[in-house]
Amino acid sequence: MSSEVKAAIGDLIKVLNILRRTSPFHNLGEEERKEVIKALEDVMERIRKLREGMEK
C-alpha cells in the first residue's frame, strides 16, 4: 500500500515540476498539458484503488 501512496505522490511531484518549469503563469504547451493530465489521472486511479482497498 505504501508504495502506491508514494507512487501517487511521485505523480504529483511530476506535476509540481512542470509548474516549476513554467512559472509564474504556467502557459503550458500541448506536451506539458498532456503530461499533467496523464499524471493527474494516474494519481486519481491510484487513490481510487487505495480507497477501494481500504473499504474492503
Add this chain to the structure above:
Amino acid sequence: MRISKDRLEKYRNLRRIFSEEDYINIQPIQRGGVLTEEAMKAILEFGDGYSVCDLCPPKSARLDMITSPPIKDFYHDLAEFLGMDSARVVTRCREAVFIAFKMLGRAGDYVIIDSNAHYSTYLAAELAGLRIKEVPNSGYPEFKIDLEAYNEKIQEVKKEIGSSPAAIFLTHVDYLYGNLNDAKIVGRIAKDYGIPFILNCAYSAGVMPIDGKEMGADVITCSGHKSWAASAPTGIIAFNKSLEEKIVMRSKIEGDLTKRKFGVKELALLGCTVMGAPLITLMASFPEVVKRVERWDEEVSKARYLVFELEKIEGIKQLGIKPKMHTLIHLESESFYKVSLSHKRKGYFLYEELKERRIVGIQPGLTKHFKFNTYGLSWEQVKYVRDAFFNIAEKYGISHS
C-alpha cells in the same frame, strides 16, 4: 524545559514564501540547486535520518562502502565525471576547501589564492593555520584574475620563507562577477613548480562540463546545493591518486585505556559525512546532471541574451568579463540607483517591483549593483525577466533602445 504549544505552532506546515512553482527565482546561488523530479521523489524514500545506512557493511563501516543505495558506485562515478581519481561527499564546498588546505599544508605555510575567491576560502585557510597570498585582478569593470601572476606569487613565497606554498588555489567561476577562469593556465604553473593545485568548482561543476585531468587540477571542490540539483548541505572533494594518502589519511589515534582504534575511518572527514536527504538528492539528480552539462552552451547563450537586452536600458552595464561565459551575472545600474534616491521605498523599490511581477532573487535593497543567475530558466522565462525590467524602466522614465 517545556516549550508552549503556541510557540511551537510556527513550526507546523512550513511553507516557502517564494515557491519555485509560483515565482521565477533568479537568486544567484539558487538556480543550480533546484531539485530534479527524481531527487524530490528520493526524499520520500530516504529523508529519514540514517536511512541510507540500513545496509552499512559491518567490517568496513563507512559511507563510501555502502552498496545499497549505491553510494560506493556513486563515488566512483562522481570521480570519473569530474575527471579525477577519487571523490568523497562532504557537507559543503567550503568544507572541501578546508579539508584540502588542512591536509596539504602545515601551520604557517602559504596558500596562493585568487583575489575573487569566496570569503570562506579565506576562513578555511585561517582555520587550517595557513597564510595567504592573493593573486590580483584587473579591477573595474572586468575584475579579471591575472592568472600568470601565480608565477610571481610562488616566487614571492619562496623568497619570503625559502620554500614553496602548500598549494595554489583558483576559483574556477567566482561568486562576484561570474568570471570563468582558464584553469589550464594555473594547472600548468602548478605542474611546473610541483605544487598541488586546488580548483574550486562551486559554480561550475554540476552545471558545465569539468575535466580535472585536462585542467591539471589535483583537487576539485564542488557544491551540491549550489550546482548539482541537491539539497543542502552537500559538497564534493575530488582528488588524484597522488594525494589520496594525504587527503583521506586514515585515523591513527588509540584510546589510552581502551586501546580502541578506528583505522578504517578517514580522518579529515571525521568518519562518515553526509547522509539522508542531502546525499540521496545528490545521487538521484546525478543522471540529469550528467545530461545537463551538455546543454551548457545553451545556458550561456541565454545569459548573454539577457545581458545584451538589459544593457539596452540606459545606465545598465554588465560587470565582469564580456561576453559572459557563465550564467551568474553582475549588473551595475546607475539609472535604477538614481530612482532609488528619491523613491519612498529607497533601494527596495526594484526588488518590490520585480516581486510584483513574480520575479524574486535580487537582493532586497540593492539597485546600484545586483546579481542574478539565469541557469535553468526557459527562453520564455528569460524573455519574461527582460520584459519585466523594461517595464520597470519605462515606469520610472528610464529609456531603453
